[in-house]
Amino acid sequence: MHTVLALETSCDESAAAVVRDGVVLSNEVASQVEEHARYGGVVPELASRRHVEALPVLVERALQGAGLPLSAMDAVAATVAPGLLGALLVGSVTGRTLARLAGVPFLGIHHLEGHLCSALVGDPAPQPPLLVLLVSGGHTELIALRQLGQYERLAGSRDDAAGEAFDKVARLLQLGYPGGPAIEAAAVGGDPQRFAFPPGRISLPEGGFHPYDFSFSGLKTAVLREVERWTQRGETLPVADLAASFQHVVCKVLVQRSVRCAEDHGLDGLVVVGGVSANSELRSQLQQACQARGLALHLAPLAWCTDNAAMIGLAACRRLAAGQSSDISLGVAPRLPLAEADALYGPPPF
Ligand code: KG4
Numbered sequence: 030m031h032t033v034l035a036l037e038t039s040c041d042e043s044a045a046a047v048v049r050d051g052v053v054l055s056n057e058v059a060s061q062v063e064e065h066a067r068y069g070g071v072v073p074e075l076a077s078r079r080h081v082e083a084l085p086v087l088v089e090r091a092l093q094g095a096g097l098p099l100s101a102m103d104a105v106a107a108t109v110a111p112g113l114l115g116a117l118l119v120g121s122v123t124g125r126t127l128a129r130l131a132g133v134p135f136l137g138i139h140h141l142e143g144h145l146c147s148a149l150v151g152d153p154a155p156q157p158p159l160l161v162l163l164v165s166g167g168h169t170e171l172i173a174l175r176q177l178g179q180y181e182r183l184a185g186s187r188d189d190a191a192g193e194a195f196d197k198v199a200r201l202l203q204l205g206y207p208g209g210p211a212i213e214a215a216a217v218g219g220d221p222q223r224f225a226f227p228p229g230r231i232s233l234p235e236g237g238f239h240p241y242d243f244s245f246s247g248l249k250t251a252v253l254r255e256v257e258r259w260t261q262r263g264e265t266l267p268v269a270d271l272a273a274s275f276q277h278v279v280c281k282v283l284v285q286r287s288v289r290c291a292e293d294h295g296l297d298g299l300v301v302v303g304g305v306s307a308n309s310e311l312r313s314q315l316q317q318a319c320q321a322r323g324l325a326l327h328l329a330p331l332a333w334c335t336d337n338a339a340m341i342g343l344a345a346c347r348r349l350a351a352g353q354s355s356d357i358s359l360g361v362a363p364r365l366p367l368a369e370a371d372a373l374y375g376p377p378p379f
């Protein structure tokens with residue numbers, strides 16, 4: 030039996046959780062969103078400082094919530110890549126110190142593996158082979174999971190991540206930060222067909238378009254042009270219709286390309302994780318498309334879509350069960366492809 034204290038501090042959520050063999054015993058999250066909202070996005074230095082302040086309290090609460098002392102932990106885990114450098118360091122140093130104090134192994138966890146594990150729950154848990162659509166504020170990727178721990182990146186965004194597009198368009202529409210939930214709320218009652226925004230396709234040198242890669246920067250510019258047209262005419266922005274039309278096209282391309290990619294690669298299960306997977310329009314479009322094509326759809330519980338430490342604990346339990354742990358001198362990496370997550374368990378790569 031493995032009981033893990035897990036920490037997450039890669040961006041603007043400070044979090045601690047206790048997970049035992051894939052069962053989440055406690056899950057504490059302190060969001061800094063309101064503070065960063067004042068600046069229209071995440072301020073890295075501010076994020077690090079808030080993690081330093083929040084983490085000890087969250088660790089205390091997570092242990093109390095699980096009804097267990099630190100000495101009952103079999104390992105301590107923390108997100109070490111990818112993310113904001115200073116923010117990652119707070120979790121890493123805290124995690125390694127607590128691991129040493131408790132005399133147990135430390136596990137550095139890849140944030141995206143954490144997101145993935147948030148959907149690999151249930152009884153029975155989804156089994157590979159699977160296609161993973163990872164849609165967060167920093168990543169939009171399609172990854173083949175043929176065996177647990179082995180990741181093959183098949184496609185992704187060539188520019189902005191889907192969550193980043195939501196955040197940027199929300200700013201254009203003056204809806205605040207984070208943009209995803211704000212756009213989703215503003216789109217209620219809006220007409221998703223009113224504006225035909227471009228789906229963002231990647232041209233191939235030999236002609237035609239890339240079947241699965243995404244591009245969201247042109248879509249953001251198209252919304253900007255529409256906003257400019259209305260503003261120049263001195264008319265009130267049709268915010269609900271703009272938000273609904275933008276949301277509709279983002280979800281449509283995510284669903285269409287994921288389904289096609291899964292079918293072309295013979296993967297009959299689709300796992301969708303990351304902050305954007307909380308979007309109800311995306312969840313309903315996915316459900317319809319997967320049902321129509323006979324694909325099994327696996328979505329993370331809503332509470333685990335955005336950043337949390339439960340998912341880091343779930344990933345740590347899988348690594349521990351495979352007999353893996355990290356070197357106590359392991360550092361952090363702001364950028365590390367998911368396909369290289371195994372490197373966190375050998376001699377420290379950084
Ligand atoms: O996974 P996450 O919490 O952090 C990263 O690892 O990036 O994802 C945050 C992103 C933000 O861009 C946010 O706007 C987006 O997820 N997001 C949503 C929704 N909730 C969060 N996007 C669309 N609809 C939502 N309901």
Ligand code: ZN
Nearest residue numbers: 165304335336
């Ligand atoms: Zn995340």
